[in-house]
Amino acid sequence: MTTAISTQKKLKEPIIVPGTKEKVTDLVVIHDPGKCTGCGQCMIGCAYKHYRTFDKRFALLYVNEDPNKKGMYVNANCSHCVFPMCLASCPKEAIYKDEKGIVRISPLICIGCGTCNQACPIGIPRLDEERKVYVKCDFCDGDWPMCVQMCSANALRLLPRKEAYEYVKNLRGGK
């Protein structure tokens, strides 16, 4: 019997990428579409954690029905990339990596232009319509992410980066 409870719950020291000055989170959230039931609990938990509402439109990760496969769900969540395209593209340098490797957007510098959303391969940053700035996953400040805690079918998991890469590779049939 596997339990999510015994997994590493907090970020540890960031991983330093060899040969670069880049640092990256030691854990990433991965999604298994074969397990996801589309319950939306990850988005609801995220929305409550960050906005104190159960309205899933406020979430910072996204799960939608796969238009090509009935009954299957696809997800988009931030991987806090080694070389984040959002960070590279920001014209105001509002996006930065903190000491844990978490990619963040400073709401005081962001001008809400949306370049980060366009640059991100999966369009993770979204506009906070009230504050007129872009927002994205902050890895729950390095704590056990609420989306993973809330996932009702163990489709979202927190894995060390290397293991996550292998896991996703296997899900894709070794590609």
Add this chain to the structure above:
Amino acid sequence: MRMGTKTNTKSSSTKYGYFLGCVMPAKMPWAEKATFLVSKHLGLDFDYLKESLCCVRPGVWKAINPDWWLTLTSQNLANAEKQNVVIVDSCNGCYISHYECLQELKEDPEKLEMVNRNLEKAGMKLALKTDVKHFLQVLYEDVGIARIKKAVVNPLNIRIMRHIGCHARKHDERFPNYFDEILKATGVEIVDTPYDKTCCGLLLYFSDPNSSIFHRIGAKMQTAKELNIDAYALICSGCYDQFERAVKIYKEEKGIVFETPIVHFSELLALAFGYKPEDFGMMYCRPIPPTKLIQKLKEGK
């Protein structure tokens, strides 16, 4: 009353405390009765968990305040401990709440201390000596599929779709197989569809009622209609609550009437064990009367 066999003898000394939850006593009296008929029939030492409180669904409460959730849920664990019973849940929400609470407290002594500090004010104490089991686990692991098959005297010649629910997949990948194997033991034909693992939408209902009703249950019930199946089998009371709500909303808002009866897993077992529908009130208190299903079973077609 019953059409079939003698009651099986008791094989284990484990005492089970069945946690009813909130939906079953309010909306599923037939499921409650059928669960007890089946459990007694299989010789289990099975009774209600007494003095039980809300399971405190983690889906909401963990996000609000995990310490409140641990404290409130641990009251049921403490009661089970006092009564010397293993908690049995058939509602997946209740199961996950009790199970995760127990696991977290086992792994985190500081949280256990915090919980006991709070429980002390209510004159309770938790020593983590109890266990939490899903009803599927009790049937499959403690009773065994062989004994269940042996108890079947009236194989059900019907075609069903089934929905086990999200939370039964979370910590143990064996539960969906238990569900299928026990259902198959009753003689039913299980029809696979792309929507079998799709969430019922209960968790999403307060956030996005439209998707929750029309995309989740809508897809399931529409498929059931197209395939002309005889019944939709569930085990989770939370999922049933959502199915019932969706069926009513479809009728009121869209004028679409679904005719596939939504039945509890225990009802099918009770029928296969030889009990009659009237033994557990199968025809009452449900939005889709199972008249055609009962007729079909009586005719043995």
